[in-house]
Amino acid sequence: NAGVTQTPKFQVLKTGQSMTLQCAQDMNHEYMSWYRQDPGMGLRLIHYSVGAGITDQGEVPNGYNVSRSTTEDFPLRLLSAAPSQTSVYFCASSPLTRQMRYGYTFGSGTRLTVV
Amino acid sequence: DAKTTQPNSMESNEEEPVHLPCNHSTISGTDYIHWYRQLPSQGPEYVIHGLTSNVNNRMASLAIAEDRKSSTLILHRATLRDAAVYYCILRATSGSRLTFGEGTQLTVNP
Numbered sequence: 092n093a094g095v096t097q098t099p100k101f102q103v104l105k106t107g108q109s110m111t112l113q114c115a116q117d118m119n120h121e122y123m124s125w126y127r128q129d130p131g132m133g134l135r136l137i138h139y140s141v142g143a144g145i146t147d148q149g150e151v152p153n154g155y156n157v158s159r160s161t162t163e164d165f166p167l168r169l170l171s172a173a174p175s176q177t178s179v180y181f182c183a184s185s186p187l188t189r190q191m192r193y194g195y196t197f198g199s200g201t202r203l204t205v206v
Numbered sequence: 207d208a209k210t211t212q213p214n215s216m217e218s219n220e221e222e223p224v225h226l227p228c229n230h231s232t233i234s235g236t237d238y239i240h241w242y243r244q245l246p247s248q249g250p251e252y253v254i255h256g257l258t259s260n261v262n263n264r265m266a267s268l269a270i271a272e273d274r275k276s277s278t279l280i281l282h283r284a285t286l287r288d289a290a291v292y293y294c295i296l297r298a299t300s301g302s303r304l305t306f307g308e309g310t311q312l313t314v315n316p
Contacts, residue, residue, distance in 0.1 A: 095249075124303070133293065133306035134250065149303065181249045183304075194240065194252030195304060 093118050097182050097198035104172040104205045112167040112201050114182030120196070121187035123165040127151065127178040128200075134181060140165055141187055172205045179203070210294045215311040218284045226279040226310055228294030233274050238297040240304070241268065241279050243290040250293065250306075253279065289314045 098113045116123065124139035126149075136149030140159040154176060156168040165184075169176060179202050183195040211229040218224040230239065240255040254261055254268045256277070261268040267280040281288055293309040 126306075133308050134304075135306070136303050139303060150305075183249075194242070194255060195250070197249030197251070200247075200249050 095182055095184055095196050095198035097180075097201050099201060100199070101202050102204070104169070104203065106172060106174060106205060108172050110169050110172065112169075112180055112182075112203070114165045114167065114198060115163050116165075116182075116184040116196070117163065118184065118186075118196065119162060120184035121162065122185045123159065124149070124183050124195075125155070125157065125165070125167045126181045126183065127176075128181060129178050137167065137180075169203075174205045177203060177205045210296060210307055212292070212294055212307060212310045214308065215313065217313045217315060218281075219315050220286060221283050224281040224284045224288070224312065224314075226281075226292050226294075226312065227276065228278070229276045230294070230296055231275045233296055234298070235274075236298070239268065239270060239274075239277050240295045240297050241266070242293045242295065242304075242306075243288075244293070244309070245287075245290045253292070255297070284312075284314045286314050286316060288312065 095116045121142045125137040126134040128134045135151050137155050138157040140146045143159050146157050179200045181200050182198040185195045186193050238255050238257050241253040242250040243253050244250045254266050256268045269278045291309040291311050295304050
C-alpha cells in the first residue's frame with residue numbers, strides 16, 4: 092500500500108548514543124517533514140524538506156540532523172541522544188505544488204526512549 | 207502562523223452527530239482550514255479541509271463561518287472508532303508547515 096513507512100517502530104538508546112530514524116514514502120511527494128510528540132501534547136516540527144537536496148529547520152531542530160538525497164527518503168539523525176529526546180517521532184509527506192490544497196500523509200511513528 | 211483555539215475535550219454518544227468547534231479569529235484570506243485526527247498510538251490522519259465553502263467527504267463535513275473566523279467539524283454519526291484527538295490547523299499558502307495545537311479529545315460513549 093502507498094504511504095509513509097517509518098522504521099524502527101520502537102527503540103531504546105543510552106544517553107550519548109547516535110542513531111538514524113528512517114522514513115520512506117512511495118507517493119512521489121516533494122515535501123517531507125519530521126515531527127515529535129511528547130506525552131499529552133501536540134506535534135512539533137523538527138525539520139522539513141521541499142525536495143531532494145533541500146532541507147530547513149522547524150520549531151525544535153536542536154540535536155537532530157537531516158538530509159534528503161532522494162525524493163523517497165528523509166532520515167532523521169540523533170547525534171548524541173539525550174533523555175529530553177524521549178518522544179514519539181512522526182514522519183509526514185505531502186505534494187508540494189499547490190500543497191495547501193492537499194493533506195499530509197503521516198507514518199505510524201517511532202517510539203524512542205533514551206535512558 | 208495564525209492560531210486556532212479548540213476545546214480541550216468533548217463527549218458524544220454513539221450514533222449521534224458531533225460538532226467540533228474551532229476558532230481562528232486571525233485567519234488570513236488565503237489560509238486553508240485543515241482538520242486532522244489522531245487515534246490512540248497512531249499517527250495523525252487527514253480528515254478534511256476547506257477555504258471558504260462548506261465541504262463534505264466520506265469521513266466528515268466542514269462548516270466554515272461566513273467571516274471565516276471559526277469552523278466546525280461535523281461527524282454525522284459518531285462511532286466508537288471516532289474517539290480520537292481532533293486538530294484544527296491553518297495552512298498558509300506560502301508555508302510548508304503544519305502547526306499543531308493541543309486539539310480536542312473526543313470521547314464517544316457506547
